[in-house]
Amino acid sequence: MMELDPTKLPRHLAIIMDGNGRWAQQRMLPRIVGHQRGAETVQMVVDQASNLGIGHLTLFAFSSENWSRPKPEVRALMTLLKKYLRNELRRMLRNNIRFNVIGARDDLPPEINGIIDDALAQTATNSGMVLTLALSYGGRQEITRAAARIARQVAEGSLLPDQVNEELLAGALDTAGLPDPDLLIRTSGEMRISNFLLWQLAYTELYFTEINWPDFTIVELHRALADFQSRERRFGKTSAQIRLTQRS
Numbered sequence: 146m147m148e149l150d151p152t153k154l155p156r157h158l159a160i161i162m163d164g165n166g167r168w169a170q171q172r173m174l175p176r177i178v179g180h181q182r183g184a185e186t187v188q189m190v191v192d193q194a195s196n197l198g199i200g201h202l203t204l205f206a207f208s209s210e211n212w213s214r215p216k217p218e219v220r221a222l223m224t225l226l227k228k229y230l231r232n233e234l235r236r237m238l239r240n241n242i243r244f245n246v247i248g249a250r251d252d253l254p255p256e257i258n259g260i261i262d263d264a265l266a267q268t269a270t271n272s273g274m275v276l277t278l279a280l281s282y283g284g285r286q287e288i289t290r291a292a293a294r295i296a297r298q299v300a301e302g303s304l305l306p307d308q309v310n311e312e313l314l315a316g317a318l319d320t321a322g323l324p325d326p327d328l329l330i331r332t333s334g335e336m337r338i339s340n341f342l343l344w345q346l347a348y349t350e351l352y353f354t355e356i357n358w359p360d361f362t363i364v365e366l367h368r369a370l371a372d373f374q375s376r377e378r379r380f381g382k383t384s385a386q387i388r389l390t391q392r393s
């Protein structure tokens with residue numbers, strides 16, 4: 146396995162877990178089997194990220210747009226999510242993981258919201274990795290909700306328009322309090338952001354792999370992390386400036 150520098154891991158890793166459907170279809174299996182295998186990959190990646198000491202892991206589990214998939218697939222995904230959350234709670238408690246959710250939670254079935262509330266409460270004081278699931282999540286919808294929240298405060302008179310700045314907007318997003326992702330991985334060869342974390346990905350390093358999510362392995366994860374470690378992040382500055390700040 147590739148040697149990783151433990152001091153240069155992403156503080157926040159975000160993943161678009163794509164290709165479950167194609168993985169299944171290539172094997173003449175129903176799409177849901179791909180999602181089931183995908184859920185196993187989720188467990189592996191959560192364990193690995195937490196063991197490596199990555200502080201934040203955010204997974205795109207269900208997008209705002211995924212509601213328009215065929216009803217049986219949406220139902221199957223919700224059933225899978227329920228099963229996953231029930232199983233995962235034990236492992237989160239064992240691994241000191243703090244659970245978190247972003248997205249339009251109101252759209253989720255009440256039963257799932259109940260399980261989520263329970264997982265949030267039971268892991269609230271854990272001090273290890275923060276595992277965030279994006280559920281019924283869309284970046285534009287999140288920014289729109291934040292804008293509406295801020296507009297309400299202005300209308301109520303508790304905020305002046307001039308007080309609206311980047312920090313305030315970031316604090317009104319679902320991700321308030323989370324650092325921006327350092328690395329985004331997307332599987333299955335698609336090279337798009339697909340409405341994921343639009344605000345937060347401004348300076349994130351992007352990593353794309355052809356591998357479908359159910360086939361994503363520990364070795365693939367290490368490959369992505371090693372690639373990240375080989376990059377120079379400049380945040381708009383010059384190479385020379387970055388070398389100077391690294392020396393000081």
Ligand code: FPP
Nearest residue numbers: 162163164165166167180183184206226229
């Ligand atoms: C993309 O594959 C994946 C999804 C829409 C859902 C992601 C869900 C999982 C990985 C499993 C459940 C998650 C948890 C947290 C239990 P796709 O169906 O879009 O694949 P395709 O592009 O090949 O059709």
